[in-house]
Amino acid sequence: MEKGSESTDVVIKLHRTKKFSVFIATCSSILTSQQSSSSDQQLKRKRIEKSPSSPSEEFTSRKESKWLSDQLAAATNGIQNINLSSQIVKDVLEEHLVKSRQLRAEQLQDSLLKGAMSVDTVIEKLGNLAREEVLHFDTNLFQLKSAFSSMLFENRDEDYIKQYIATAGSEIKDLKLEHLHEWVHGDKGQKKDRAEKLAFLSPMLNQERRAIFQRCYDNFVLSFILPSVEATLPITSRTGEHFYQAFPCTRVIRPGEFSLGPHSDCNYGFQAGNVNFYLPLVTIGGSNSLAIESTPGREDWHFLVLKYGEIQRFWGAMCTHFTPENTTNETRVSFDFRVIPGIVFERKDRYSETPGYYLRATLGSDGTWTRHDPIPNPDWRCGFPFVK
Numbered sequence: 001m002e003k004g005s006e007s008t009d010v011v012i013k014l015h016r017t018k019k020f021s022v023f024i025a026t027c028s029s030i031l032t033s034q035q036s037s038s039s040d041q042q043l044k045r046k047r048i049e050k051s052p053s054s055p056s057e058e059f060t061s062r063k064e065s066k067w068l069s070d071q072l073a074a075a076t077n078g079i080q081n082i083n084l085s086s087q088i089v090k091d092v093l094e095e096h097l098v099k100s101r102q103l104r105a106e107q108l109q110d111s112l113l114k115g116a117m118s119v120d121t122v123i124e125k126l127g128n129l130a131r132e133e134v135l136h137f138d139t140n141l142f143q144l145k146s147a148f149s150s151m152l153f154e155n156r157d158e159d160y161i162k163q164y165i166a167t168a169g170s171e172i173k174d175l176k177l178e179h180l181h182e183w184v185h186g187d188k189g190q191k192k193d194r195a196e197k198l199a200f201l202s203p204m205l206n207q208e209r210r211a212i213f214q215r216c217y218d219n220f221v222l223s224f225i226l227p228s229v230e231a232t233l234p235i236t237s238r239t240g241e242h243f244y245q246a247f248p249c250t251r252v253i254r255p256g257e258f259s260l261g262p263h264s265d266c267n268y269g270f271q272a273g274n275v276n277f278y279l280p281l282v283t284i285g286g287s288n289s290l291a292i293e294s295t296p297g298r299e300d301w302h303f304l305v306l307k308y309g310e311i312q313r314f315w316g317a318m319c320t321h322f323t324p325e326n327t328t329n330e331t332r333v334s335f336d337f338r339v340i341p342g343i344v345f346e347r348k349d350r351y352s353e354t355p356g357y358y359l360r361a362t363l364g365s366d367g368t369w370t371r372h373d374p375i376p377n378p379d380w381r382c383g384f385p386f387v388k
C-alpha cells in the first residue's frame with residue numbers, strides 16, 4: 001500500500017475521530033513513564049553483535065521480497081541488534097504498518113458496531129495492567145522449561161533427538177534449547193514447509209505427553225499470573241474472576257526463521273481486553289525477540305530483552321508487535337498467552353464465543369485461584385503445531 005493512498009486516508013480519518021484521539025492520548029499519557037524502564041532493559045543485557053563490515057549478498061539480495069523479515073534483513077545487513085529507531089528501519093516498516101494501522105482501526109470500528117465495550121472503557125478498567133512490565137518468577141517453583149523438555153524429549157526413538165539429548169549429559173532438563181537448530185534444521189519452518197518441525201513438536205499433539213507441561217502451565221497461571229493480574233488492576237476492577245488462555249502459543253524460531261509481521265492482536269479478532277504474557281525458555285533480545293510498541297499508535301519500537309525466569313506483560317490486543325528474521329545463531333523457544341480480566345471479558349469473538357480457548361478462574365476466600373472449566377484439547381487457535 002502506497003503512502004497517501006485511500007487506505008491511509010481512512011486511517012487518518014479514524015485517528016481524527018474524537019474517541020480514538022482521546023484513546024491514543026490516554027494510552028500515551030498513562031504509559032510515558034514506562035519508557036525509561038524499557039530503555040533500561042535494552043541496556044541490561046548486551047548480546048554478541050554480528051556486524052559485517054560490508055553489505056552481504058546473502059541479505060541484500062532479499063531487498064525486493066514482499067516479506068518484512070527479508071526487507072529488514074536486507075536493510076540492516078542481517079545485524080542482530082537492529083536499531084529500531086533508525087530511519088532505514090522505519091522506512092522498511094512503514095509499508096507494513098500502514099496495513100496494520102488500518103486493520104486495527106477497522107477492527108475497532110467493527111467491534112463497536114457489534115456492541116463490544118469501547119477501547120476507552122477497556123483502558124480505564126485495565127489501568128496499570130495495560131502498561132508493559134517484566135515480571136520475575138521462581139524457576140524452581142514453576143519448572144516450565146523442565147516440563148517442556150520432558151514433554152518433547154522423554155522416550156523418543158529418533159536418532160537425531162537421542163544425539164541432541166546426549167549433549168545435555170544426564171538430565172533432559174539441562175538441554176540447551178537455544179542449540180535446537182543444530183539437530184532440527186532440515187526444513188525451512190515456513191507454512192507448508194515445516195514437516196520436520198512438526199515431527200519434532202508432535203508430542204504436543206499427544207494428550208498424555210502434553211499433560212506433563214499442561215499441569216505445570218496451569219499451576220503457573222493460577223498461582224503466579226492471576227494474582228499478579230488482580231493486584232495490578234485498579235481496585236474497582238478487581239472482580240475475583242479472570243479468563244486465561246487454556247494452552248499457550250509455542251514459538252520455536254530457529255536462525256533464519258521469523259514468525260510475525262506487524263499486527264495488534266485485535267487485527268486477528270481478539271477483543272481489546274486481552275493482556276499478553278511472553279515467556280522465553282532461553283535468553284532473548286534483538287532479532288531473536290519480539291519488537292513491541294509501549295502504547296497503541298506510539299510506535300516506539302523496542303525488543304523484549306528477557307531470560308528464563310522473566311515474563312513480559314504487554315497490552316498485545318492493542319499494541320502493535322512483530323518479529324524480524326532471527327539472524328542470531330540461537331533458537332528462540334518461547335510461550336505467549338493471554339489473560340482477560342473478568343471486568344472486561346465479553347463473549348463476542350471467535351476466541352471467546354466458543355469454548356476451548358479461554359478458561360475461567362475465580363479467587364476463593366483463601367486467596368487461591370481455581371479453574372472452573374475442564375482443560376480442552378488445544379485447537380487451531382493455539383497455532384502451530386495444532387494448526388499445520
Ligand SMILES: [Fe+2]
Pocket residue numbers: 263264265316321
Ligand atoms: Fe500477536
